[in-house]
Amino acid sequence: MDLSMARTHALRSARAAGYCATASARGLALVILVPVLLYSAVLCLVGVGLLVLPLELRLLRRLADAERARLGRWAATPPAPAGPHARSTLVAVLSDPATRHDLRWAPCMAVAGTLLGLIGTALFLFPAAVLVLVALWWVFPADEPIKVMMNIPIDGWGSALYVGVPQLLLSLLLALLGPPLIARLVAASSRRLLTASAAVVLAERVAALDRTRTGAIKAHGDELRRIERDLHDGTQARLVSLAMQLGLAERTLGSNPEAVGPLLTRAREGAEEAMAELRDLLRSVYPPVLADRGLAGALAAVVARCPVPATAHLGELDDIPAQVEVAVYFAITEALTNTAKHSQARTASVTLAKAGDTLRAEVTDDGRGGAAEGRGTGLRGMRRRIEAVDGVLRVQSPPGGPTVITVECPCAS
Structure with missing residues (x-):
């Protein structure tokens, strides 16, 4: 293994250990939050839980969203983060499909996430612990020599090198391979619990497309009615006035030619106003x-x-x-x-x-x-x-x- 490959594996293990540490911290938070959720659910029978449970579920959503955001590094396909609850009522929160995924993820993450995260973090830190213990063998009492992994006492520098080097190499191997495997296991479990099945995703997509199609049709209809109203009340009225002005000028031309000039001036002004309204209408459809x-x-x-x-x-x-x-x-x-x-x-x-x-x-x-x-x-x-x-x-x-x-x-x- 060359130096660049070793560096790559070390960075990968460090990132995995960071994910494991985060998973364990999140799991510890859920160890507290899950019983609180259960207690608040019971308090809903007396009305108090109806006020506090939505707040607790929103806190759970933030933890779940943070996990969703990190899944892309260890899962094959990262799920899209779910947004925060738009409304605060309990019915609105529970009607959110993502809430069901959050609730089934929380107890599993509280147990598996905490334990596996701690194990993955400990494996990454194990070489440092072995190195410290082997190097500081002289700190321990002579009648109780240190024993690191293979139950061989270390009572001198010779035994420290003889026992410590193999143990350090073994701990380095565990630190390189263990955290990534555990991180993938935790991420795969979270991904399975936090994401919906393909059928549910398809149903939600169809419902969203149906909703947006209905909204698009309504918006299109509203836009057509606005254009028709603007043409009818504005441009059409000015064109009718323009036609009347030109007709009046045509009838006046034979009997009183001097009066035709003002009529044509008003007709020209009306035509310019109609063109200005048409330009404004076109800008509202597609701004130039x-x-x-x-x-x-x-x-x-x-x-x-x-x-x-x-x-x-x-x-x-x-x-x-x-x-x-x-x-x-x-x-x-x-x-x-x-x-x-x-x-x-x-x-x-x-x-x-x-x-x-x-x-x-x-x-x-x-x-x-x-x-x-x-x-x-x-x-x-x-x-x-x-x-x-x-x-x-x-x-x-x-x-x-x-x-x-x-x-x-x-x-x-």
């Missing part, structure tokens, strides 16, 4: 700034015009599908509009970056918070736009702020 500047340039212009002092952090985006550009553009524009109208914020920021095949945007403000769907803030329309392109919109807006709106959209070609 997207075609001219791209998504990053368009959002930079939006941030510059925001009444609240805002900063933009825009990464390299490469090619983004047009439908994703439009959805993200309108979502961020609406979020900044809400910030200016409702949040009483002093500053805001927009972050936009592409990681792999996912476009991620985040709008943050330091306002009063409390943003929620159904309060006239446009969040429901934003969610429909994003879900129509298979994206996800998350809103974190506790009372007192800050408000963080996160958008993630797949943008693979």
Whole structure:
């Protein structure tokens, strides 16, 4: 084994030992949390548990999410992290499918995670312990010589080298091979308990697609009705007025040519107003700034015009599908509009970056918070736009702020 390969195995074992140490710490936390959950479940019979159990389940979710985030290193396919509970009622928490996975994972992790994690960590630290014990054999009393692994007493430097070197090599071998094996075992168990079966994942995906399809159809219908209303009430009315002005000018031309000039002037002004309304209508369908500047340039212009002092952090985006550009553009524009109208914020920021095949945007403000769907803030329309392109919109807006709106959209070609 050459030096580079040895270094690779040592780093791998160190990472595995770190995972084992984390698993043991998380398991010890669950040793306390699982009995508390059971006790709170019993207290639900008298009403007290209805208040505290959702908080405890959210704490369990954070522990489970932390484990999900680390599974990618040791499991074959990392599961997607589940987000925090959006609502705090017990019914809402228990209706979350991920809660069932968390509850079946917790007792197993409390036992197996704690024991296996401690064993994996101890194996990694074993060579250091052997080295210290062998090197400090002279510290122990002469009538009670140290015995490390093979029950051979060490009472001098000769026996220390004779016994210590093989034991140190054996402990190094265990430290290199043991922690990765134990880490994989713990990760495989957690992955099996924390992730849903293929049938459940497929059913949830079908339900999500059905929901987003319904939302997309409704959003499309609302958009068509808005366009029809704008054309009927604005552009069509101006075109009718234009036709009347031209007809009146045509009838007046023979009898009073001098009066035709003002009529044509009003007709020209009406035509210009109709064209301006048509341009505004087209911008609402697909803003020309997207075609001219791209998504990053368009959002930079939006941030510059925001009444609240805002900063933009825009990464390299490469090619983004047009439908994703439009959805993200309108979502961020609406979020900044809400910030200016409702949040009483002093500053805001927009972050936009592409990681792999996912476009991620985040709008943050330091306002009063409390943003929620159904309060006239446009969040429901934003969610429909994003879900129509298979994206996800998350809103974190506790009372007192800050408000963080996160958008993630797949943008693979």
